[in-house]
Amino acid sequence: MGLLSRMSVVVKAKMNKIVDDAENPNETLDYAYEKQLESLKKVRENITKMVTAKRMLMSQADKAKKDIVAIDARARKAMELGREDLARMALQHKQTSLLQLEGLDSQIYDMELEQEKLTQMQQRLQAKVSTFKTKKEVIKAQYSAAQAQVRIGSALSGLSEEMGDISLAIERAEGKTEKLKAKAGAIDELAEAGVLDDFSDRSDPIGRELAQLTAAANVEDELAALRSSLPTTEKKALGDGE
Amino acid sequence: MIVRIMTEGQYDLPGAFIDELNHIDNDLVEVVADENEAEFATLLKKMLDLVRENSTPVPIDELVESDLVLPEPDITLLEAEEVFVGEGLVPG
Numbered sequence: 001m002g003l004l005s006r007m008s009v010v011v012k013a014k015m016n017k018i019v020d021d022a023e024n025p026n027e028t029l030d031y032a033y034e035k036q037l038e039s040l041k042k043v044r045e046n047i048t049k050m051v052t053a054k055r056m057l058m059s060q061a062d063k064a065k066k067d068i069v070a071i072d073a074r075a076r077k078a079m080e081l082g083r084e085d086l087a088r089m090a091l092q093h094k095q096t097s098l099l100q101l102e103g104l105d106s107q108i109y110d111m112e113l114e115q116e117k118l119t120q121m122q123q124r125l126q127a128k129v130s131t132f133k134t135k136k137e138v139i140k141a142q143y144s145a146a147q148a149q150v151r152i153g154s155a156l157s158g159l160s161e162e163m164g165d166i167s168l169a170i171e172r173a174e175g176k177t178e179k180l181k182a183k184a185g186a187i188d189e190l191a192e193a194g195v196l197d198d199f200s201d202r203s204d205p206i207g208r209e210l211a212q213l214t215a216a217a218n219v220e221d222e223l224a225a226l227r228s229s230l231p232t233t234e235k236k237a238l239g240d241g242e
Numbered sequence: 243m244i245v246r247i248m249t250e251g252q253y254d255l256p257g258a259f260i261d262e263l264n265h266i267d268n269d270l271v272e273v274v275a276d277e278n279e280a281e282f283a284t285l286l287k288k289m290l291d292l293v294r295e296n297s298t299p300v301p302i303d304e305l306v307e308s309d310l311v312l313p314e315p316d317i318t319l320l321e322a323e324e325v326f327v328g329e330g331l332v333p334g
Contacts (some may be wrong), residue, residue: 004310
């Protein structure tokens with residue numbers, strides 16, 4: 001069986017549950033409508049959850065930005081006092097914070113995409129649920145219960161399919177949010193410990209080593225920049241000390 | 243023929259495209275078996291674009307069942323594998 005047929009099976013497995021739960025035709029209509037409203041509510045709740053998770057990441061990013069500013073000030077101060085060793089340590093820490101910030105920014109971007117997708121799906125489901133509501137009242141008024149069952153059948157399948165699709169999307173989004181949260185927590189801990197090489201998410205050893213070399217080069221560049229920005233007397237003092 | 247792209251919506255695609263879709267589908271099965279990530283992404287995009295470019299979108303307030311369901315555009319190879327073994331995506 002190809003991916004196409006498997007996908008249909010997956011969605012239909014989701015949707016049949018919604019339809020099969022009720023037997024009496026008129027009850028089916030009302031029951032289905034209630035289910036749809038529940039489903040819509042769930043989607044909204046999930047979007048809210050995602051927004052909350054995104055805010056958490058954003059506040060972490062803000063903190064990282066502030067850290068970076070503070071570290072810069074510390075490094076400069078250390079240089080002014082002639083403590084290049086302390087300045088170097090601070091700047092190494094800054095590289096960690098920069099990596100953390102980069103990771104957070106890309107996660108925030110991912111969350112935004114996910115949120116956008118769910119919002120669009122929610123709008124689609126909302127439109128379909130409204131159509132279903134109108135249709136169900138018309139059919140209930142015009143047809144006997146048995147006829148209504150037939151009339152509503154395809155509309156109900158169409159709607160159930162939409163709900164199957166969206167509930168699968170929510171499951172995926174929830175999984176992603178959980179993973180992101182776990183990752184954000186881990187990054188926080190590592191950043192606090194100032195561990196640069198452990199959290200860079202590079203699985204290949206070459207990329208990892210390059211990242212470390214880049215970070216080390218950045219530190220030296222910034223040190224050099226700090227050095228040249230100091231007033232000449234202090235520079236001289238530093239030069240004497242070497 | 244009504245085709246759903248998961249998370250994206252439904253499209254009304256002329257039936258003539260079914261052979262081409264099936265063809266890509268067969269290739270997809272192979273690349274999933276080979277765990278060829280790059281080729282998987284290329285083929286999936288080819289399949290979805292075929293639908294997007296040759297169909298008219300079903301209005302969002304229309305209630306109709308799909309004849310075919312295609313995976314979401316951002317499905318990963320790993321997730322596709324799960325679909326094949328029937329795990330993960332359909333709990334309980």
